[in-house]
Amino acid sequence: MLESWRRACLRTFQRYQRRVPQSCLSTPQRFFSCSAACLAAVQQKRVIRMEDYPCEVIRNFSIIAHIDHGKSTLADRLLELTGTITKQEKGLNQQVLDKLKVERERGITVKAQTASMFHEKSGTRYLLNLIDTPGHVDFSWEVARSLAACQGALLLVDASQGVQAQSISVFHVAKEKGLTIIPVLNKIDLPAAQPEVVAQQMESTFGINPADVIKISAKTGKGVEQVLHAIIERIPPPAGNPLDPLKAFLFDSSYDRYRGVISLMSIQSGVLRKGDKIASCFTRKKYEVTELGIMYPEEVPTDCLRPGQVGFVACSMKESSEAHIGDTFYRVGQPVDPMPGFKPAKAMVYAGVYPVDSNDFLKLEESIKRLSLTDRSVEVTRETSSALGQGCRLGFLGTLHMDVFRQRLEDEYNADVIITAPTVPYKVLHRDGKTSIVSNPTDFPDPADFASGGRAKAVQEPIVKASIIVPEKYFSAMMELVFEHRGTDLDWQSLEVAGEASGDGRVLMTATLPLAEIVTDFFDKLKSRSSGFASFDYEDAGYQTSDMRKMTFLLNGKPVDALALIVHADKAEAIGRSWVEKLFKVIPRQLFEIPIQAAIGGKIIARRTLSAMRADVTAGLYGGHYERKLKHLNNQKESKRKMKRVGKVDLPQEAFYDLLSK
Numbered sequence: 001m002l003e004s005w006r007r008a009c010l011r012t013f014q015r016y017q018r019r020v021p022q023s024c025l026s027t028p029q030r031f032f033s034c035s036a037a038c039l040a041a042v043q044q045k046r047v048i049r050m051e052d053y054p055c056e057v058i059r060n061f062s063i064i065a066h067i068d069h070g071k072s073t074l075a076d077r078l079l080e081l082t083g084t085i086t087k088q089e090k091g092l093n094q095q096v097l098d099k100l101k102v103e104r105e106r107g108i109t110v111k112a113q114t115a116s117m118f119h120e121k122s123g124t125r126y127l128l129n130l131i132d133t134p135g136h137v138d139f140s141w142e143v144a145r146s147l148a149a150c151q152g153a154l155l156l157v158d159a160s161q162g163v164q165a166q167s168i169s170v171f172h173v174a175k176e177k178g179l180t181i182i183p184v185l186n187k188i189d190l191p192a193a194q195p196e197v198v199a200q201q202m203e204s205t206f207g208i209n210p211a212d213v214i215k216i217s218a219k220t221g222k223g224v225e226q227v228l229h230a231i232i233e234r235i236p237p238p239a240g241n242p243l244d245p246l247k248a249f250l251f252d253s254s255y256d257r258y259r260g261v262i263s264l265m266s267i268q269s270g271v272l273r274k275g276d277k278i279a280s281c282f283t284r285k286k287y288e289v290t291e292l293g294i295m296y297p298e299e300v301p302t303d304c305l306r307p308g309q310v311g312f313v314a315c316s317m318k319e320s321s322e323a324h325i326g327d328t329f330y331r332v333g334q335p336v337d338p339m340p341g342f343k344p345a346k347a348m349v350y351a352g353v354y355p356v357d358s359n360d361f362l363k364l365e366e367s368i369k370r371l372s373l374t375d376r377s378v379e380v381t382r383e384t385s386s387a388l389g390q391g392c393r394l395g396f397l398g399t400l401h402m403d404v405f406r407q408r409l410e411d412e413y414n415a416d417v418i419i420t421a422p423t424v425p426y427k428v429l430h431r432d433g434k435t436s437i438v439s440n441p442t443d444f445p446d447p448a449d450f451a452s453g454g455r456a457k458a459v460q461e462p463i464v465k466a467s468i469i470v471p472e473k474y475f476s477a478m479m480e481l482v483f484e485h486r487g488t489d490l491d492w493q494s495l496e497v498a499g500e501a502s503g504d505g506r507v508l509m510t511a512t513l514p515l516a517e518i519v520t521d522f523f524d525k526l527k528s529r530s531s532g533f534a535s536f537d538y539e540d541a542g543y544q545t546s547d548m549r550k551m552t553f554l555l556n557g558k559p560v561d562a563l564a565l566i567v568h569a570d571k572a573e574a575i576g577r578s579w580v581e582k583l584f585k586v587i588p589r590q591l592f593e594i595p596i597q598a599a600i601g602g603k604i605i606a607r608r609t610l611s612a613m614r615a616d617v618t619a620g621l622y623g624g625h626y627e628r629k630l631k632h633l634n635n636q637k638e639s640k641r642k643m644k645r646v647g648k649v650d651l652p653q654e655a656f657y658d659l660l661s662k
């Protein structure tokens with residue numbers, strides 16, 4: 001059935017004398033979805049001649065918003081309205097630009113996607129390039145990267161929730177980049193929507209004229225046409241001369257098993273064609289363009305890419321490490337000045353990733369490498385743990401990012417992994433004047449190292465400037481939360497707009513918080529204590545000196561390196577006790593007594609003892625049921641294989657899972 005489908009598709013391609021794009025052939029699913037999109041374009045005789053689209057008719061824009069305010073839904077509606085996709089192609093409840101399984105399952109955008117559309121207005125056909133961006137704070141790097149290829153942004157705000165913490169941060173990023181901002185109020189169909197009030201909030205927070213705000217429902221499609229008109233009328237076209245030397249800006253890349261690195265480029269000047277020899281300003285390496293085209297919304301090959309246009313480029317680039325986000329490419333022999341690049345992503349959270357079965361390490365490492373090609377913000381180094389064997393230490397932008405990466409490893413690479421507790425990067429100041437960054441508890445100095453004569457002098461921890469927007473009635477609960485998490489410099493201002501009933505207004509709180517406090521359960525507590533109303537965002541605020549200690553856990557007197565933590569002195573005892581309790585619950589009883597201890601240096605701060613038990617799985621099986629006995633023994637053998645042996649104690653993987661997944 002699958003094969004006949006495939007053959008039918010190939011025949012149709014041949015009938016229309018179209019070459020099957022290589023990307024379509026990577027998997028049958030991809031083939032079907034690509035071929036459907038490509039054939040739709042061909043059947044409607046939409047042969048795309050890029051020279052018909054000079055800068056004046058191009059608009060490059062992005063949709064920016066707080067999480068869940070409806071970016072992907074609006075993107076889908078725009079794609080539908082411009083005929084880029086049909087409702088049938090879209091499928092029920094599927095967001096076209098959220099392509100990853102994890103995105104569809106969690107309803108969040110993780111990876112920014114690009115799509116081109118065509119729209120006719122007053123007799124002119126425009127080429128609109130939309131770059132969808134993720135909403136969660138962990139993925140703000142993707143937002144900054146997407147915006148670099150745009151001239152305008154739709155600032156989307158949920159009319160029922162109003163301006164949220166991230167609406168403010170993305171607004172400032174877009175403003176800083178000099179983009180034209182089109183304010184859009186979404187979800188006006190909701191009974192709780194207060195478009196007039198929220199429009200005034202936008203005025204008081206961003207200085208936006210309420211008359212400029214477009215009110216829409218991305219769900220029903222109401223007002224979306226107006227957004228299309230505003231994109232054309234308000235966003236300036238890109239600038240660039242086709243006769244100037246080629247200058248192409250690389251803003252994203254992915255990896256295809258058959259074609260190597262596929263880059264997304266925005267052409268600043270000159271014309272890029274298949275067969276062109278190009279070179280990177282960053283590495284000076286040379287490549288030949290083998291394929292190029294636009295994302296419509298899947299890859300559709302074109303004859304060239306011209307100034308202001310955005311599209312995919314496949315060249316003879318085999319290693320993803322060669323594709324530097326923010327790099328500029330030029331035609332060989334015609335060097336140009338590079339464009340200002342991006343600030344590279346900075347990992348905020350580190351964790352060790354280990355295979356459940358130690359024999360799978362090489363496979364896991366390969367999967368991590370492949371996955372990090374599509375997610376360039378992940379830092380990867382090797383590490384070894386005596387408890388978990390060989391693994392990788394990964395740096396993430398935040399804990400959601402870490403969680404999404406783990407899920408993608410499981411979904412896309414079938415990997416079975418154990419992830420250690422997240423750690424932030426600490427600065428250790430040494431007595432000899434040197435400074436080192438420690439992101440692995442095992443490398444953190446022991447208390448003895450800080451004593452007089454020891455090598456370490458002090459520790460600094462990363463701090464962030466946090467903003468919380470919350471309805472007034474949750475203000476004191478939020479204040480408590482901030483102080484519980486070692487917050488300082490708390491400040492607040494009312495976001496109440498004139499005319500709004502007093503007491504229903506919202507407060508913008510700002511505070512300095514240690515990053516380590518945020519990467520634990522801060523976000524969950526914030527949501528639960530504000531009944532889900534609080535929104536939260538943070539930005540890097542440097543380092544401050546703190547009294548941090550390394551805590552180790554001992555089983556049967558042997559430290560388990562994979563469980564080591566870095567904790568603040570004031571919280572050490574409480575954390576030690578709760579972890580010992582957790583360990584007590586997850587470690588199965590064994591043939592001997594096991595002391596479970598938490599220690600800081602040589603000092604034990606918490607302890608419980610797990611009493612001994614006889615583990616004879618066949619004890620209950622009387623008589624001659626040989627097969628049943630054998631089955632039980634085999635089951636035991638299988639679970640033994642999955643055990644990690646620490647200080648003579650067999651730790652099942654589930655124990656690590658249960659412990660480390662909070």
Ligand SMILES: Nc1nc2c(ncn2[C@@H]2O[C@H](COP(=O)(O)OP(=O)(O)OP(=O)(O)O)[C@@H](O)[C@H]2O)c(=O)[nH]1
Pocket residue numbers: 065066067068069070071072073074107108109110133134135136186187188189190216217218219220
């Ligand atoms: N009632 C109503 N619901 C909407 C509207 N627009 C979006 N939604 C819903 O709001 C939820 C979030 O929408 P998304 O489009 O996934 O939001 P997003 O901003 O892309 O989310 P992230 O990618 O995670 O940042 C979904 O359940 C949508 O169906 C609207 O106009 N009206």
